[in-house]
Amino acid sequence: MQSNEHIPLLRVQDLEISFFTYVGEVKAVRKISYDLYPGEVMGIVGESGSGKSVSSYGVMGILPNPGKIVGGRILFDGRDITHLPEKELLKIRGKDISMIFQDPMTSLNPVFTVGNQINEVLIKHTSLTNKERLDRIIELFELVGITQPEKRIQQYPHEFSGGMRQRVMIAMALACNPKLLIADEPTTALDVTIQAQIIALLKELKDKIDMSVIFITHDLGVVADVCDKVAVMYGGSLIEKGNIDDIFYEPKHPYTWGLLRSVPKINADEHERLIPIEGNPVDLINPPKGCAFAPRCEHCMKVCMTKRPPVYAVNKEHEVDCWLTVKEAYEKEKNQ
Template sequence: MDRLLDVNDLHTSFQTYLGEVKAVRGVSFHLDKGEALGIVGESGSGKSITMMSIMKLLPENGKITAANIKFSDRDLTKLSDKEMESIRGNDIGMIFQDPMTSLDPVFKIGSQLEEPLIKHKHISKEDAKEKVIEMLKLVGISSAEKRINQYPHEFSGGMRQRAMIAMALICNPKLLIADEPTTALDVTIQAQILELMKDLKTKLGMSIILITHDLGVVADLCSRIDVMYGGMIIERGTTRDIFYNSKHPYTWGLLKSIPNPQEDIKQRLRPIDGTPPDLLKPPIGCPFSPRCEYAMKICLNRMPEAFKIDDNHFSSCWLNHPNAPKIDKISGGDIKNGK
């Protein structure tokens, strides 16, 4: 498949009064045309900051260093702010976490959706209005002709999220970044939004990066999943690899914390004990080792390499080393006895 996005060795940090916060530490990933990639992890793992770094939407105290970030053969790290403006909303669309704070409360929905069309596509206001109505209908908003004259507070939560999706898609971008697009919605609306994104991906042939903390959300939409923790990608693989053959204890923890309706025996959900690492002083070893029940001495002192499980599956965990003790990740065996 043709490569659309290639991120190599991305580092993002923030200067604060306490010191430098290393929010993203050496992240590399790729995305092909027409593909959907899921990036999962707890809050604070660096998912959103990674995407904001790609879009160059960081605050003034943010600093980005990367070998390169290639999008359609253009290196985004070398583009000026004006050149990036021509890409944001045009070639790359983004759905932000909270649609109520992302939509301007003093402007009508129609005018907010018309603006990127007029700016990027250089069409008339009348043509832009027709395109907005068409897009609102496409994302499932009824009475679109009436809705374009309403303000964000007149929309329900689900409708605001659909309006945000319409805004992100209005210029037919090559890439859609969806940052927790269903977090504030009830489960029924969540299912509708995810089905809508899946349908639009097929109709428009665009690529999607879906950011979430919920593995269940990415199961049906994404073909590959990258698991982030402590500002790093600690496991990557196909969706089937991650769900049925995961090789990192953090991924096991995420899977155990979501309900499985196919389980014959009802089991309590198991939260991951502890808290994410302090990225003011990142650990020298595996960032998950303080919370890992299988941690060994080497985990605390040396960062694990990305061990190759197969051609598309990699896991940064010392348990994948040939000399590591074998464990039973399902029953939580005792590592000391090599069970």
């Protein structure tokens, strides 16, 4: 659902996040920038440890110790929220920005009913009466497809299946009609059938509710199904971003090629093997001077090992950080 708005709802500029551990500074997020406009759904993809979740925790202001934002800015709805005091962040978090966490099994408090936990959000951020809050919780349960809501709101998390707990988490995230919803791998702990139901639900909700969504996942199939645009992360850096067609049909970064090659294809031959990306993830305590993907890249050049590539604009929406693209563009220009 694309928007005609020209002012980003969320603008992340050169964001840097580090964890200061006893073995050294772990540079988890290294100067990433992106804009998210009202009504847009952006997928952030990459392998585990690439910085996807940490970057969104930075946006939410919930970085665990010893994590710190060490550079860059986060602008939400025109306001700089990078270093807001916790008291101010509490007014935004849960109301204007909400998050669906990765594991529904551990995200709910086992000693309170699910209705009580959603009610807590409404008490914090709204001035609704007791009756209005109860009606809102029932409305939310119906919205996310939980049957018999009047009965279910009195139950505890252990009385729900994994898929139903995730629906409760989605209902909680939507309670105050947020402007931005961050979904951090919301289907990871669920079986394939329930995954499909949750994805279908999120697609339906994004059309019903006018909000922007950041969808964090390692599943490119989900991204193709749900998102308007994609940001590819590797080694704490955002190495390629563009709309769905750019990334799936005209990818420019060798890492993006590798991700796409490792996805099973429905029309593949019976004995056709998936092609893994060889090598190990980057060491974020001692990240390389050049391109983070260079040690694993089959197209690596000398410059890739010593200098970080510039951001190259393929078109208005499609950007890539890769010396290979710069080289190709230079050669193309020289031959014209």
